Amino acid sequence: MNRRTFLKALSAVPVLGALGAFLAPVLRYLKPNLEPGLGVPQGKIPPDLAEGDLPKGEPLAIATLEELREPWSSKFFVFTQKYPQYTPELAKAATVPGVAIKLPWKLAFPGYKSGKEPTDIVIFSRICPHLGCIFNYVPNWREVTAGYGGYMPPEERRHGLMACPCHLSIYDPADREQPGRVLSGPAPRPPRYFSYEIRDGVIVVTGAEPGGIA
């Protein structure tokens, strides 16, 4: 390397640095102003996030126990979460569609008394954990084999299933070890659950499992 090349290389450093210093704010320009607490991955709360920054929802009465008496009957609902944000209303609302399903057997469900007592009602968010479509509860498993891509459930799972129209992920709401287990398709994990209480024969949804889509 001769002297000229060396000096050229040396003078390139501050030029590139200045360019970087100019480009970094340009990249920041692209980033939308996000309210804190969003995009929290996998239900983990980062240490810099205060408890008050997490999204909160008003408890919502979705159905009476009477309505969900038959096994495999279900009820769709939409839960509204509020995120603290610096808007005129001081909060931004996001809606999460959900489904409550009555099972013929009892199992431990993390949304009901933290899974300590078995229950026969499970409530899931209908946002597909794969790519965020809204999936359906399909009471008749034969519809899953027809419209949702030919998955044939084994004998013991031929009952109401949850299936996503986008990429044909299929979930079993009644799996005893892991309610919402992925039976088929590209979904990486079960859908998020809602926590609920039963107050005087009414199912009241109190909150949603935290975390984004993925």
Added chain:
Amino acid sequence: MWDRLREWFRERKEKLDLFDETQVDRQDNPLYLLGQIVYFSWIAVVVSGILLMIWYEPTTHGAYNSILRIQHEVPLGWLIRGVHKYGADMLILAITLRIYRMYFLGEYKRPNELSWMILFGSLVLAMISGLTGYLLIWNQRAFWAAKVVLTVAVYLDELPLIGQTRFGSAIAFAFLGGPAEGQGTLTRFYAIHFGISALLLVAAEIYFYFTRRRRFVLSPTALVILTLMLVVTSYVFPAEMGRRADPNRTPLPILSDWYFLALYQYVKYTPPLWAGLGPGLLIAYGMLVPFLDRSKGRRPSERPFFTVVGVMALVYFLVFTALIMFNIAVIGRDPHVVLLVTAATLSVGLGLEFRYRRRKKLEEAAAPSPAPRAAPARATAG
């Protein structure tokens, strides 16, 4: 090293051919009209797009209604919208066919590497333009397509090492313009949709300014035929509206524009991280193929492996598109079949390649006089 790179670049720059404008003498073959069709449909799309902007309203509440108005109330609105939609389809079809022409005829080889890379990059940009464009209608199909595509990016955070920077989420948020698909997304997509064409148009003008070439070398007959095609198609098949977007209901099955359908089928088969990596690898292969294929010949039979890969890509595109249109996918079985077929095809391609090379070597050994023949041929060509 630096000088060699500059020399390489200079040589490619001189031979740059973006719209087949140097192939005038071969225009009796429709394959060499493709570049000109790309330019024609691009201009048609840009002009009709600017006319659409007069009536379009980029808000989540008003977008769908404003397009209904364009389609049914505004005088000749159906024509402008039809030309925009079908012009875009024609643009992507022409770019794709031109890519296949350059691929199978070995036109990406020296000195056309740069032309090929620009063409391939323009296909990616055209597809991004298409994706951002059809969200502007704010219908069901577009809403869920955009949601799915942007969520794919989030999974890039699962990559080891570079995933730690959470650049996948950053990409998704930059496009979404907020925590979820909404007004921010629509505004940003509007800007991107317009911006891609606006910037590229300026770049193309600079290119024509420096090369002093004519933009249009299309014959008037071809021009009239192409225009008539767009007008008649817009009249006979009015551009679709779809249903208004509903964030709480996903339609079954979800589809998208035809050039994304095969990718959608692929996304059903793979874990979500690979839904993003697969297309990335495909683009990387396309961009680098001039450097991967070191064979001398240009005819498809002279480089069997790359021909087989090209045919396989075409067949997969058609088969996957057909499968998703009929909503057929057996998740438990199909990925194994696809992997097996791919492995078998690639082995056949490699086998053919080795057989061809061995034969050529034998032929050369039998008749060792290629050098004196090659020299005068090059002299007459230059």
